[in-house]
Amino acid sequence: MALPALRASPAALVPPLLRRYPRRLPLLGKPFGGNRPPPAGCGIPAASATTVASPLTGAEEALMGFIAGKRKATEVAHSVWKNVVSKGDSVIDATCGNGHDTLALLRMVADDSGRGFVYGMDIQSSALESTSSLLDESVNPNQRKLVELFCLCHSKMEDVIPQGVSIRLVAFNLGYLPGGDKGIITASNTTLLALQAASRILVSGGLISIVAYVGHPGGREEYDTVQAFASGLPVDLWATCKLEMLNRPAAPVLILLFKK
Structure with a gap:
């Protein structure tokens, strides 16, 4: 049995939540919904919503570079x-x-x-x-x-x-x-x-x-x-x-x- 290989389109390799809510996840290191704080009750502390960086940011960049033949x-x-x-x-x-x-x-x-x-x-x-x-x-x-x-x-x-x-x-x-x-x-x-x-x-x-x-x-x-x-x-x-x-x-x- 062969190992599964990544053969999907580049868009398909991006996590669905990141495609659907590209500016609403604090893991992207961007403000929640622009410059507005997250709504009350969402479970995300307002102080940290704009400062938490995604642990996968570097991996995503390298992966996309590999797909493009540049990494x-x-x-x-x-x-x-x-x-x-x-x-x-x-x-x-x-x-x-x-x-x-x-x-x-x-x-x-x-x-x-x-x-x-x-x-x-x-x-x-x-x-x-x-x-x-x-x-x-x-x-x-x-x-x-x-x-x-x-x-x-x-x-x-x-x-x-x-x-x-x-x-x-x-x-x-x-x-x-x-x-x-x-x-x-x-x-x-x-x-x-x-x-x-x-x-x-x-x-x-x-x-x-x-x-x-x-x-x-x-x-x-x-x-x-x-x-x-x-x-x-x-x-x-x-x-x-x-x-x-x-x-x-x-x-x-x-x-x-x-x-x-």
């Missing part, structure tokens, strides 16, 4: 992550690459208490060196301490995550290391094991995010494996979907697995 699947993924993780959460970057996802995750979870944490892993030492350098250049020493990098296969993630740690998000960016050896790629068998491990350690309300690349040798097979895994998850425990460009068959596909 990458990775950008949509980042915007979705921001609506799942919070400051203080623990997350996993299962494929560090050059560190851009690791850095994005760190900025989402790092807080002053030092509770947020990113576990990053990659089988290539060069990828971890690039990730470490990017982090050193981009964040302060206190934030840098909130990332631990492991040179190992993501299928072994359960071996390095401390027992009792609640994982809110596991991110996969499959394929080969950009700028690296294209002969070294993530493989179907270990990616499947990694997905199984991620599904076990993810907390309720958490997300597994996968960007699959189908344009390189082995990429289509790996994508099929990911899709088969996602399609087989029980509907009472998981909600799964994918974003793909139908007229660009070699374009990356974003697959999202939400644990209820």
